[in-house]
Amino acid sequence: MNFEMSSNPQPKVLLFGAGSVGAVYLYLLSKITDTTAVCRSNYDTVKENGFIINSSIFGQGVHFKPNVVRSCEEAAPKTSELYDYIIVCSKAIPGGVPKLIAPVVTPGHTAIVLIQNGVGIEDEYLQAYPNNSIISCVVYLPASQRPAGVITHGEVEKLQIGAYPSSASSVRAQAFTELIKSGGGTAECFDDVQPKRWLKLLINASWNPICALTLSKDTDVLAASSEATEVLLAVMLEIRDIAASYGHTITREEVEFQLGRAQARIPKNAGIEPSMLQDVQASRRIEVEAIVGNPVRMGKEKNVPCVRLEMLYVLVKALDIQISKR
Ligand SMILES: NC(=O)c1ccc[n+]([C@@H]2O[C@H](COP(=O)([O-])OP(=O)(O)OC[C@H]3O[C@@H](n4cnc5c(N)ncnc54)[C@H](OP(=O)(O)O)[C@@H]3O)[C@@H](O)[C@H]2O)c1
Incomplete structure (x- = not known):
């Protein structure tokens, strides 16, 4: 150039x-x-x-x-x-x-x-x-x-x-x-820098839509049901698998470490409100395509099973459209 x-x-x-x-x-x-x-x-x-x-x-x-x-x-x-x-x-x-x-x-x-x-x-x-x-x-x-x-x-x-x-x-x-x-x-x-984007996405594509849809802090989601931890882990593993299909390796230990950070904050009552939750609470449009839609489409392109992430996308996309009509 x-x-x-x-x-x-x-x-x-x-x-x-x-x-x-x-x-x-x-x-x-x-x-x-x-x-x-x-x-x-x-x-x-x-x-x-x-x-x-x-x-x-x-x-x-x-x-x-x-x-x-x-x-x-x-x-x-x-x-x-x-x-x-x-x-x-x-x-x-x-x-x-x-x-x-x-x-x-x-x-x-x-x-x-x-x-x-x-x-x-x-x-x-x-x-x-x-x-x-x-x-x-x-x-x-x-x-x-x-x-x-x-x-x-x-x-x-x-x-x-x-x-x-x-x-x-x-x-x-x-x-x-x-x-x-x-x-x-x-x-x-x-x-x-793409592997770094995917590592951050592990947190963003899981916690952002889940907290936005439930109007909950991350720790409150985990504490609400005995199934929550397993489901969060499964969502993060789907994101890891999509990243892997594009050549970006994230280890299971890294996934468990990220999930563990939220678990460790439960006793301290130090939950985090991800930006997508804050945006929904303020009736602002959310980064649904960049954070959830794009990874789902990329996963489907490579035939990576990602039904949990796809469900989150369908729900949070509808939420975004409703916000845009307010
Ligand atoms: N904040 C964080 O803690 C954080 C941390 C890590 C990553 N990020 C990421 O960093 C990026 C920026 O986030 P942010 O929190 O800084 O966002 P933000 O505080 O909402 O700021 C975005 C700014 O863009 C302006 N804007 C949007 N469309 C515009 C347009 N058409 N013309 C002029 N101005 C326009 C907004 O103006 P209005 O005020 O008029 O809407 C607002 O001032 C996002 O991708 C976010 O996910 C944020």
Whole structure:
């Protein structure tokens, strides 16, 4: 790919999806890059006051003020000010974002960075921008935004980064990894980041729909019936089997370890409300395709039995459609 940095001495970064995760990474990058945020519901507050981050890692009351726009059209670059990176950090809901970011993507130049959960989320970007680097990131960063512009972030921050597809050049993925590290973040670049996506999916595709459908914390699901642990294990093993059919090995021990983490929190009454449960409670659309639908379709393509996961998909898909009608 013919990649040259723009004439601006600092890389130019635009964030699409200025929520809790995106704001933390924009803060780190604001120390070393020229940052712009596309804001929607938090536009007025962030335009006026910037973001405030209360983080167990980066400090309390950390204030920063990026450039703020309402849309990618408004942020469209002048000829010499191309964006080097567009970071997509909205919820992974397919079908719209590749078109929305078109005004800020320069073919052959702008790298598109996806910091989102799920699997199979990259293809629509690759199809829309075949001449741009697609950088796929798995993120561990517990964060929420309440009220608008104020981000609360817990004690973990980790990005696992790789080029998409894994056969593509990793030059831009490596450069992005270094950029995050220069900003004070924790980032590692992998030859193939997809196994990392599947490992995270083990938790997300099991607990997210089950907790959302039952309006329960993970520990409350486990404690509710003597059958629950076995069913959770079976769902996780289906996800493991689908991952294996695509060449990504997750061991039974890793599955049992992940399930054990929730079991260990039962006596401490320290249940977790996964994001899909929080979204349902707030009547927001959920990441049903990225987290449940895509793995089910991928499993069926390879004839991997996944009836439990398929049932969860059917139920949580119907729930998402009902939410969209409210
Ligand atoms: N939060 C966590 O603890 C966490 C941890 C690990 C991974 N993740 C993953 O990270 C990704 C981002 O999650 P998040 O929690 O940061 O989400 P979030 O707080 O809901 O933020 C998403 C942001 O995207 C904005 N947005 C969505 N569509 C838009 C559009 N068309 N135009 C402009 N802005 C738009 C939303 O604006 P509005 O406010 O107007 O809706 C919101 O500010 C997800 O894939 C999630 O699963 C999250």
